[in-house]
Amino acid sequence: MSARDFDCIVIGAGVQGSFTAYHLAKHGKRALLLEQFVLPHSRGSSHGQTRIIRKAYEQDFYTQMMEECYHLWSQLEKEAGVKLYRQTGLLLMGPEKGRDFQLFKNTMHRNKIPTVTLEHAEFSQHIPQVNRYPGDGAIVDTTAGVLYADRALKAAQDVFRSLGGVIKDGEKVTDIKPGPLVTVTTVSSVYRAKSLVITAGPWANTLLSHTGLQLPLQAVKINVCYWRERTPGTYSVENRFPCFIHVEVDGVEHHIYGLPSNEYPGLMKVCYHMGSETDPDERDRQTDRSDIEIVSRYIAARFPGLVPVPAVVESCMYTVTPDHHFVLDRHPSHSNIVIGAGFSGHGFKFGPIVGKVLGELALGQVSSYDLSPFRIRRFPSHSKSAL
Ligand SMILES: Cc1cc2nc3c(=O)[nH]c(=O)nc-3n(C[C@H](O)[C@H](O)[C@H](O)COP(=O)(O)OP(=O)(O)OC[C@H]3O[C@@H](n4cnc5c(N)ncnc54)[C@H](O)[C@@H]3O)c2cc1C
Numbered sequence: 139m140s141a142r143d144f145d146c147i148v149i150g151a152g153v154q155g156s157f158t159a160y161h162l163a164k165h166g167k168r169a170l171l172l173e174q175f176v177l178p179h180s181r182g183s184s185h186g187q188t189r190i191i192r193k194a195y196e197q198d199f200y201t202q203m204m205e206e207c208y209h210l211w212s213q214l215e216k217e218a219g220v221k222l223y224r225q226t227g228l229l230l231m232g233p234e235k236g237r238d239f240q241l242f243k244n245t246m247h248r249n250k251i252p253t254v255t256l257e258h259a260e261f262s263q264h265i266p267q268v269n270r271y272p273g274d275g276a277i278v279d280t281t282a283g284v285l286y287a288d289r290a291l292k293a294a295q296d297v298f299r300s301l302g303g304v305i306k307d308g309e310k311v312t313d314i315k316p317g318p319l320v321t322v323t324t325v326s327s328v329y330r331a332k333s334l335v336i337t338a339g340p341w342a343n344t345l346l347s348h349t350g351l352q353l354p355l356q357a358v359k360i361n362v363c364y365w366r367e368r369t370p371g372t373y374s375v376e377n378r379f380p381c382f383i384h385v386e387v388d389g390v391e392h393h394i395y396g397l398p399s400n401e402y403p404g405l406m407k408v409c410y411h412m413g414s415e416t417d418p419d420e421r422d423r424q425t426d427r428s429d430i431e432i433v434s435r436y437i438a439a440r441f442p443g444l445v446p447v448p449a450v451v452e453s454c455m456y457t458v459t460p461d462h463h464f465v466l467d468r469h470p471s472h473s474n475i476v477i478g479a480g481f482s483g484h485g486f487k488f489g490p491i492v493g494k495v496l497g498e499l500a501l502g503q504v505s506s507y508d509l510s511p512f513r514i515r516r517f518p519s520h521s522k523s524a525l
Protein backbone atom coordinates (compact mmCIF):
# COMPACT_ATOMS: atom_id res chain seq x y z
CA MET A 139 0.00 0.00 0.00
CA SER A 140 1.44 3.43 -0.92
CA ALA A 141 1.30 6.40 1.46
CA ARG A 142 -1.64 7.70 -0.55
CA ASP A 143 -3.70 4.49 -0.42
CA PHE A 144 -6.09 3.89 2.45
CA ASP A 145 -8.78 1.47 3.52
CA CYS A 146 -11.08 4.43 3.99
CA ILE A 147 -11.00 8.20 3.47
CA VAL A 148 -13.26 10.44 5.56
CA ILE A 149 -13.95 13.97 4.29
CA GLY A 150 -14.66 16.55 7.02
CA ALA A 151 -13.18 16.65 10.52
CA GLY A 152 -16.25 17.89 12.36
CA VAL A 153 -17.70 15.74 15.10
CA GLN A 154 -19.18 13.15 12.72
CA GLY A 155 -16.10 12.69 10.54
CA SER A 156 -13.75 12.65 13.53
CA PHE A 157 -15.76 9.90 15.25
CA THR A 158 -16.04 7.91 12.00
CA ALA A 159 -12.27 8.02 11.59
CA TYR A 160 -11.86 7.08 15.28
CA HIS A 161 -14.17 4.07 14.84
CA LEU A 162 -12.32 2.88 11.72
CA ALA A 163 -8.91 3.17 13.41
CA LYS A 164 -10.21 1.23 16.42
CA HIS A 165 -11.07 -1.55 13.99
CA GLY A 166 -7.54 -1.65 12.67
CA LYS A 167 -8.29 0.14 9.42
CA ARG A 168 -5.90 2.54 7.71
CA ALA A 169 -7.95 5.73 7.62
CA LEU A 170 -7.32 9.23 6.32
CA LEU A 171 -9.31 12.20 7.67
CA LEU A 172 -9.28 15.22 5.34
CA GLU A 173 -10.25 18.71 6.50
CA GLN A 174 -10.39 21.86 4.37
CA PHE A 175 -9.47 24.24 7.22
CA VAL A 176 -6.50 24.22 9.58
CA LEU A 177 -7.67 22.57 12.83
CA PRO A 178 -9.17 23.61 15.15
CA HIS A 179 -11.53 25.95 13.27
CA SER A 180 -14.82 27.71 13.86
CA ARG A 181 -16.31 27.76 10.35
CA GLY A 182 -18.56 24.68 10.45
CA SER A 183 -21.04 23.19 12.94
CA SER A 184 -18.93 21.44 15.58
CA HIS A 185 -16.98 24.28 17.24
CA GLY A 186 -17.79 26.01 20.51
CA GLN A 187 -17.36 24.95 24.07
CA THR A 188 -20.64 23.25 24.89
CA ARG A 189 -23.48 21.12 23.55
CA ILE A 190 -26.48 19.49 25.21
CA ILE A 191 -26.55 15.70 25.64
CA ARG A 192 -29.89 14.12 26.50
CA LYS A 193 -32.04 11.04 26.12
CA ALA A 194 -35.21 13.15 25.98
CA TYR A 195 -36.47 13.03 22.39
CA GLU A 196 -39.77 12.96 20.55
CA GLN A 197 -38.84 9.71 18.78
CA ASP A 198 -37.89 6.36 20.31
CA PHE A 199 -35.12 5.74 17.78
CA TYR A 200 -33.06 8.70 18.99
CA THR A 201 -33.63 7.90 22.67
CA GLN A 202 -32.60 4.30 22.06
CA MET A 203 -29.42 5.28 20.19
CA MET A 204 -28.44 7.52 23.11
CA GLU A 205 -28.37 4.52 25.45
CA GLU A 206 -25.15 3.13 23.91
CA CYS A 207 -23.92 6.61 23.04
CA TYR A 208 -23.48 7.60 26.69
CA HIS A 209 -21.20 4.57 27.14
CA LEU A 210 -19.16 5.51 24.10
CA TRP A 211 -18.71 9.08 25.37
CA SER A 212 -17.52 7.73 28.70
CA GLN A 213 -15.13 5.34 26.93
CA LEU A 214 -13.58 8.29 25.06
CA GLU A 215 -13.26 10.20 28.34
CA LYS A 216 -11.20 7.31 29.72
CA GLU A 217 -9.08 6.83 26.59
CA ALA A 218 -8.28 10.53 26.26
CA GLY A 219 -8.07 11.19 30.01
CA VAL A 220 -10.31 14.26 29.80
CA LYS A 221 -13.69 15.14 31.24
CA LEU A 222 -16.17 15.59 28.40
CA TYR A 223 -19.56 15.37 30.13
CA ARG A 224 -21.13 17.12 33.08
CA GLN A 225 -24.52 15.96 34.30
CA THR A 226 -26.93 18.88 34.84
CA GLY A 227 -30.30 17.41 33.84
CA LEU A 228 -32.50 18.85 31.12
CA LEU A 229 -35.66 20.73 31.96
CA LEU A 230 -38.30 20.30 29.28
CA MET A 231 -40.99 22.98 29.34
CA GLY A 232 -44.01 23.61 27.15
CA PRO A 233 -47.79 23.59 27.04
CA GLU A 234 -48.65 20.46 29.04
CA LYS A 235 -51.36 19.35 26.63
CA GLY A 236 -49.38 20.35 23.53
CA ARG A 237 -48.25 17.79 20.94
CA ASP A 238 -44.48 18.26 21.36
CA PHE A 239 -44.49 18.18 25.16
CA GLN A 240 -46.58 15.00 25.10
CA LEU A 241 -44.28 13.35 22.53
CA PHE A 242 -41.17 14.03 24.63
CA LYS A 243 -42.88 12.94 27.84
CA ASN A 244 -44.27 9.72 26.35
CA THR A 245 -40.94 8.74 24.79
CA MET A 246 -39.16 9.25 28.08
CA HIS A 247 -41.73 7.19 29.96
CA ARG A 248 -41.91 4.39 27.36
CA ASN A 249 -38.12 4.08 27.39
CA LYS A 250 -37.91 4.28 31.19
CA ILE A 251 -35.65 7.32 31.16
CA PRO A 252 -35.15 8.60 34.71
CA THR A 253 -37.28 11.73 35.01
CA VAL A 254 -38.65 14.12 37.61
CA THR A 255 -41.97 15.86 36.94
CA LEU A 256 -42.23 19.31 38.49
CA GLU A 257 -45.75 20.28 39.47
CA HIS A 258 -46.49 24.00 39.96
CA ALA A 259 -45.37 24.33 43.58
CA GLU A 260 -42.26 22.20 43.04
CA PHE A 261 -41.33 24.21 39.96
CA SER A 262 -41.19 27.52 41.80
CA GLN A 263 -39.34 25.85 44.67
CA HIS A 264 -36.66 24.18 42.46
CA ILE A 265 -36.49 26.61 39.52
CA PRO A 266 -37.29 30.03 41.01
CA GLN A 267 -35.20 31.71 38.26
CA VAL A 268 -37.82 30.97 35.54
CA ASN A 269 -41.37 32.34 35.22
CA ARG A 270 -43.63 29.39 34.57
CA TYR A 271 -46.76 30.12 32.58
CA PRO A 272 -50.16 28.66 33.49
CA GLY A 273 -50.72 25.51 31.45
CA ASP A 274 -47.00 24.79 31.04
CA GLY A 275 -45.71 21.37 32.00
CA ALA A 276 -42.18 20.73 33.28
CA ILE A 277 -40.29 17.45 33.30
CA VAL A 278 -36.58 16.85 33.89
CA ASP A 279 -34.49 14.24 32.03
CA THR A 280 -32.00 13.63 34.83
CA THR A 281 -29.50 11.83 32.57
CA ALA A 282 -28.90 14.94 30.48
CA GLY A 283 -26.09 17.43 30.70
CA VAL A 284 -23.37 19.36 28.95
CA LEU A 285 -20.73 18.01 26.57
CA TYR A 286 -17.51 20.00 26.31
CA ALA A 287 -17.57 20.17 22.52
CA ASP A 288 -14.17 21.60 21.51
CA ARG A 289 -12.47 19.28 23.97
CA ALA A 290 -14.46 16.30 22.67
CA LEU A 291 -13.49 16.95 19.06
CA LYS A 292 -9.83 17.19 19.98
CA ALA A 293 -10.06 14.02 22.10
CA ALA A 294 -11.57 11.97 19.23
CA GLN A 295 -8.92 13.29 16.80
CA ASP A 296 -6.08 12.66 19.29
CA VAL A 297 -7.14 9.06 19.91
CA PHE A 298 -7.55 8.54 16.15
CA ARG A 299 -3.97 9.75 15.60
CA SER A 300 -2.64 7.66 18.50
CA LEU A 301 -4.10 4.58 16.76
CA GLY A 302 -2.13 5.37 13.60
CA GLY A 303 -4.82 7.44 11.84
CA VAL A 304 -3.72 10.22 9.49
CA ILE A 305 -5.26 13.71 9.60
CA LYS A 306 -4.50 16.15 6.80
CA ASP A 307 -5.95 19.55 7.62
CA GLY A 308 -5.83 22.65 5.45
CA GLU A 309 -6.46 20.25 2.56
CA LYS A 310 -9.71 20.95 0.75
CA VAL A 311 -11.17 18.16 -1.38
CA THR A 312 -11.76 19.40 -4.92
CA ASP A 313 -12.82 16.23 -6.73
CA ILE A 314 -14.11 12.70 -6.11
CA LYS A 315 -13.99 9.93 -8.70
CA PRO A 316 -16.24 7.01 -7.69
CA GLY A 317 -15.15 3.45 -8.51
CA PRO A 318 -14.11 0.21 -6.79
CA LEU A 319 -11.22 2.35 -5.54
CA VAL A 320 -12.45 5.89 -4.92
CA THR A 321 -10.04 8.63 -5.99
CA VAL A 322 -10.08 11.81 -3.91
CA THR A 323 -8.27 14.90 -5.16
CA THR A 324 -7.37 17.73 -2.79
CA VAL A 325 -5.72 21.09 -3.32
CA SER A 326 -2.34 19.41 -2.83
CA SER A 327 -2.60 15.67 -3.43
CA VAL A 328 -4.49 12.65 -4.76
CA TYR A 329 -5.53 9.70 -2.55
CA ARG A 330 -7.30 6.40 -3.16
CA ALA A 331 -9.33 4.19 -0.87
CA LYS A 332 -11.64 1.18 -0.90
CA SER A 333 -14.36 3.31 0.64
CA LEU A 334 -15.17 6.96 1.24
CA VAL A 335 -17.24 8.65 3.94
CA ILE A 336 -18.55 12.18 3.28
CA THR A 337 -19.25 14.10 6.50
CA ALA A 338 -18.91 17.63 5.17
CA GLY A 339 -21.58 19.39 7.25
CA PRO A 340 -23.03 22.42 5.40
CA TRP A 341 -20.77 21.65 2.41
CA ALA A 342 -22.27 18.16 1.87
CA ASN A 343 -24.00 19.01 -1.40
CA THR A 344 -20.89 20.69 -2.82
CA LEU A 345 -19.00 17.43 -2.38
CA LEU A 346 -21.90 15.22 -3.40
CA SER A 347 -22.15 17.09 -6.71
CA HIS A 348 -18.94 15.22 -7.74
CA THR A 349 -20.88 11.98 -7.31
CA GLY A 350 -24.06 13.05 -9.13
CA LEU A 351 -26.18 13.30 -6.00
CA GLN A 352 -27.94 16.25 -4.38
CA LEU A 353 -29.88 16.05 -1.12
CA PRO A 354 -32.56 18.44 0.21
CA LEU A 355 -30.25 20.12 2.72
CA GLN A 356 -30.52 23.72 3.87
CA ALA A 357 -27.52 25.39 5.52
CA VAL A 358 -28.60 27.99 8.08
CA LYS A 359 -26.60 30.39 10.19
CA ILE A 360 -27.27 30.29 13.92
CA ASN A 361 -26.63 33.32 16.11
CA VAL A 362 -25.24 31.76 19.27
CA CYS A 363 -26.25 34.19 22.00
CA TYR A 364 -24.98 34.56 25.54
CA TRP A 365 -27.05 36.65 27.98
CA ARG A 366 -25.75 38.43 31.08
CA GLU A 367 -26.95 37.32 34.52
CA ARG A 368 -28.13 40.29 36.62
CA THR A 369 -26.56 38.48 39.57
CA PRO A 370 -23.62 36.33 38.39
CA GLY A 371 -24.18 32.64 39.09
CA THR A 372 -28.01 32.75 39.14
CA TYR A 373 -28.29 30.28 36.24
CA SER A 374 -24.95 28.52 36.79
CA VAL A 375 -24.00 24.85 36.84
CA GLU A 376 -22.80 25.40 40.44
CA ASN A 377 -26.27 26.68 41.35
CA ARG A 378 -27.65 23.43 39.85
CA PHE A 379 -29.43 25.18 37.02
CA PRO A 380 -30.13 22.59 34.28
CA CYS A 381 -30.02 22.73 30.50
CA PHE A 382 -33.47 23.43 29.13
CA ILE A 383 -35.60 23.07 26.01
CA HIS A 384 -38.85 25.01 25.72
CA VAL A 385 -41.21 23.59 23.09
CA GLU A 386 -44.15 25.35 21.47
CA VAL A 387 -43.25 28.75 22.85
CA ASP A 388 -46.08 31.22 22.15
CA GLY A 389 -46.07 32.44 18.57
CA VAL A 390 -42.74 30.95 17.45
CA GLU A 391 -42.18 27.97 15.21
CA HIS A 392 -39.08 26.36 16.71
CA HIS A 393 -37.81 25.40 20.17
CA ILE A 394 -35.80 27.72 22.39
CA TYR A 395 -33.03 26.07 24.39
CA GLY A 396 -30.33 27.00 26.83
CA LEU A 397 -27.39 25.77 28.86
CA PRO A 398 -26.44 26.87 32.36
CA SER A 399 -23.85 29.63 32.62
CA ASN A 400 -20.48 27.95 32.58
CA GLU A 401 -18.02 28.72 29.79
CA TYR A 402 -18.18 32.52 30.07
CA PRO A 403 -18.58 33.57 33.72
CA GLY A 404 -21.84 35.43 34.28
CA LEU A 405 -23.24 34.61 30.81
CA MET A 406 -25.87 32.03 29.90
CA LYS A 407 -26.26 30.54 26.40
CA VAL A 408 -29.87 30.70 25.16
CA CYS A 409 -30.64 30.18 21.45
CA TYR A 410 -33.41 29.77 18.92
CA HIS A 411 -33.37 26.35 17.25
CA MET A 412 -33.33 27.75 13.70
CA GLY A 413 -31.64 30.43 11.64
CA SER A 414 -31.60 31.96 8.19
CA GLU A 415 -30.34 30.29 5.05
CA THR A 416 -26.70 30.87 4.21
CA ASP A 417 -24.01 29.91 1.75
CA PRO A 418 -21.50 28.19 4.07
CA ASP A 419 -18.62 30.03 2.39
CA GLU A 420 -20.36 33.37 2.99
CA ARG A 421 -21.70 32.75 6.49
CA ASP A 422 -20.75 36.16 7.85
CA ARG A 423 -22.69 37.93 5.12
CA GLN A 424 -25.93 36.52 6.56
CA THR A 425 -26.87 39.29 9.01
CA ASP A 426 -30.49 38.43 9.83
CA ARG A 427 -31.08 38.85 13.58
CA SER A 428 -34.74 37.87 13.82
CA ASP A 429 -33.80 34.79 15.88
CA ILE A 430 -32.07 37.08 18.40
CA GLU A 431 -35.21 39.19 18.68
CA ILE A 432 -37.30 36.07 19.36
CA VAL A 433 -34.96 34.95 22.15
CA SER A 434 -34.74 38.46 23.59
CA ARG A 435 -38.56 38.66 23.92
CA TYR A 436 -38.60 35.19 25.44
CA ILE A 437 -35.96 36.08 28.01
CA ALA A 438 -37.73 39.30 28.97
CA ALA A 439 -40.88 37.28 29.69
CA ARG A 440 -39.47 34.13 31.28
CA PHE A 441 -35.94 34.66 32.61
CA PRO A 442 -36.12 37.73 34.88
CA GLY A 443 -32.54 37.19 36.06
CA LEU A 444 -31.04 37.76 32.59
CA VAL A 445 -30.53 41.06 30.75
CA PRO A 446 -32.57 40.64 27.52
CA VAL A 447 -29.83 42.04 25.29
CA PRO A 448 -27.16 39.57 24.11
CA ALA A 449 -23.73 40.19 25.62
CA VAL A 450 -21.91 37.89 23.18
CA VAL A 451 -23.05 36.63 19.76
CA GLU A 452 -21.08 33.89 18.02
CA SER A 453 -21.83 32.07 14.76
CA CYS A 454 -22.41 28.45 13.89
CA MET A 455 -24.32 26.55 11.18
CA TYR A 456 -26.98 23.87 11.02
CA THR A 457 -27.55 21.65 7.96
CA VAL A 458 -31.26 20.98 8.02
CA THR A 459 -33.25 18.21 6.30
CA PRO A 460 -37.00 18.62 5.60
CA ASP A 461 -37.94 16.26 8.48
CA HIS A 462 -35.00 17.28 10.73
CA HIS A 463 -33.76 13.67 10.81
CA PHE A 464 -30.20 12.77 9.87
CA VAL A 465 -28.94 11.19 6.65
CA LEU A 466 -26.93 8.04 7.43
CA ASP A 467 -26.76 5.93 4.30
CA ARG A 468 -24.81 4.54 1.38
CA HIS A 469 -24.76 6.50 -1.86
CA PRO A 470 -27.61 5.18 -4.05
CA SER A 471 -25.28 4.51 -7.02
CA HIS A 472 -21.93 3.81 -5.31
CA SER A 473 -22.18 1.46 -2.35
CA ASN A 474 -18.61 2.18 -1.18
CA ILE A 475 -19.45 5.89 -0.70
CA VAL A 476 -21.17 6.55 2.62
CA ILE A 477 -22.91 9.78 3.61
CA GLY A 478 -23.44 11.34 7.04
CA ALA A 479 -25.28 14.64 6.62
CA GLY A 480 -28.23 16.81 7.64
CA PHE A 481 -27.70 16.68 11.39
CA SER A 482 -30.26 19.48 11.68
CA GLY A 483 -28.82 21.15 14.76
CA HIS A 484 -29.00 18.16 17.11
CA GLY A 485 -26.25 15.80 15.99
CA PHE A 486 -23.34 16.48 18.33
CA LYS A 487 -24.45 14.22 21.17
CA PHE A 488 -24.73 11.34 18.66
CA GLY A 489 -21.13 11.72 17.40
CA PRO A 490 -19.83 8.39 18.78
CA ILE A 491 -22.81 6.40 17.52
CA VAL A 492 -22.88 8.17 14.14
CA GLY A 493 -19.16 7.36 13.82
CA LYS A 494 -19.88 3.73 14.62
CA VAL A 495 -22.75 3.48 12.12
CA LEU A 496 -20.92 5.26 9.28
CA GLY A 497 -17.82 3.15 9.98
CA GLU A 498 -19.90 -0.03 9.77
CA LEU A 499 -21.41 1.06 6.44
CA ALA A 500 -17.95 1.95 5.09
CA LEU A 501 -16.68 -1.50 6.04
CA GLY A 502 -19.61 -3.17 4.29
CA GLN A 503 -21.05 -4.41 7.58
CA VAL A 504 -24.67 -4.56 8.66
CA SER A 505 -25.49 -1.54 10.80
CA SER A 506 -26.05 -2.04 14.53
CA TYR A 507 -29.15 0.19 14.25
CA ASP A 508 -32.25 0.32 12.09
CA LEU A 509 -31.34 3.07 9.66
CA SER A 510 -34.76 3.40 7.98
CA PRO A 511 -35.47 6.88 9.47
CA PHE A 512 -32.16 8.07 8.01
CA ARG A 513 -32.33 6.66 4.47
CA ILE A 514 -31.86 8.86 1.40
CA ARG A 515 -34.85 7.26 -0.31
CA ARG A 516 -37.22 9.04 2.08
CA PHE A 517 -36.66 12.11 -0.13
CA PRO A 518 -37.88 10.57 -3.41
CA SER A 519 -38.64 13.75 -5.26
CA HIS A 520 -35.52 15.59 -4.17
CA SER A 521 -32.50 13.31 -4.33
CA LYS A 522 -31.16 12.68 -7.80
CA SER A 523 -28.27 10.58 -8.94
CA ALA A 524 -26.93 11.50 -12.36
CA LEU A 525 -24.00 9.08 -12.51
C1 LIG B 1 -25.24 26.77 17.71
C2 LIG B 1 -25.36 25.29 17.65
C3 LIG B 1 -25.81 24.60 18.76
C4 LIG B 1 -25.95 23.23 18.74
N1 LIG B 1 -26.36 22.59 19.86
C5 LIG B 1 -26.38 21.24 19.89
C6 LIG B 1 -26.64 20.57 21.10
O1 LIG B 1 -26.85 21.19 22.13
N2 LIG B 1 -26.62 19.21 21.09
C7 LIG B 1 -26.37 18.50 19.96
O2 LIG B 1 -26.39 17.27 20.03
N3 LIG B 1 -26.10 19.12 18.80
C8 LIG B 1 -26.09 20.46 18.74
N4 LIG B 1 -25.77 21.12 17.58
C9 LIG B 1 -25.60 20.36 16.35
C10 LIG B 1 -24.22 19.77 16.15
O3 LIG B 1 -23.23 20.64 16.60
C11 LIG B 1 -24.07 19.40 14.68
O4 LIG B 1 -25.13 18.51 14.33
C12 LIG B 1 -22.75 18.74 14.39
O5 LIG B 1 -21.69 19.54 14.84
C13 LIG B 1 -22.61 18.48 12.89
O6 LIG B 1 -21.32 17.98 12.66
P1 LIG B 1 -20.77 17.63 11.22
O7 LIG B 1 -19.51 16.86 11.45
O8 LIG B 1 -21.85 17.02 10.41
O9 LIG B 1 -20.49 19.03 10.51
P2 LIG B 1 -19.27 20.06 10.64
O10 LIG B 1 -18.88 20.25 12.04
O11 LIG B 1 -19.63 21.27 9.86
O12 LIG B 1 -18.07 19.30 9.94
C14 LIG B 1 -17.95 19.22 8.54
C15 LIG B 1 -16.50 19.44 8.22
O13 LIG B 1 -16.27 19.16 6.83
C16 LIG B 1 -15.30 20.04 6.38
N5 LIG B 1 -15.36 20.10 4.92
C17 LIG B 1 -16.39 20.55 4.18
N6 LIG B 1 -16.09 20.53 2.85
C18 LIG B 1 -14.82 20.03 2.77
C19 LIG B 1 -13.95 19.78 1.68
N7 LIG B 1 -14.28 20.05 0.40
N8 LIG B 1 -12.74 19.26 1.95
C20 LIG B 1 -12.37 18.98 3.23
N9 LIG B 1 -13.15 19.25 4.30
C21 LIG B 1 -14.36 19.75 4.08
C22 LIG B 1 -15.70 21.35 7.05
O14 LIG B 1 -14.68 22.30 7.03
C23 LIG B 1 -16.07 20.88 8.44
O15 LIG B 1 -14.97 20.90 9.32
C24 LIG B 1 -25.64 22.50 17.56
C25 LIG B 1 -25.16 23.18 16.43
C26 LIG B 1 -25.02 24.56 16.47
C27 LIG B 1 -24.53 25.27 15.25
Ligand SMILES: O=C(O)[C@@H]1CCCC=N1
Pocket residue numbers: 190191192383393395411483484485
Ligand atom coordinates in the same frame (compact mmCIF):
# COMPACT_ATOMS: atom_id res chain seq x y z
O1 LIG C 1 -29.73 18.86 20.43
C1 LIG C 1 -29.92 19.55 21.43
O2 LIG C 1 -30.07 19.05 22.53
C2 LIG C 1 -30.03 21.04 21.27
C3 LIG C 1 -31.14 21.59 22.06
C4 LIG C 1 -32.43 21.53 21.35
C5 LIG C 1 -32.34 22.06 20.02
C6 LIG C 1 -31.16 21.67 19.33
N1 LIG C 1 -30.07 21.36 19.91
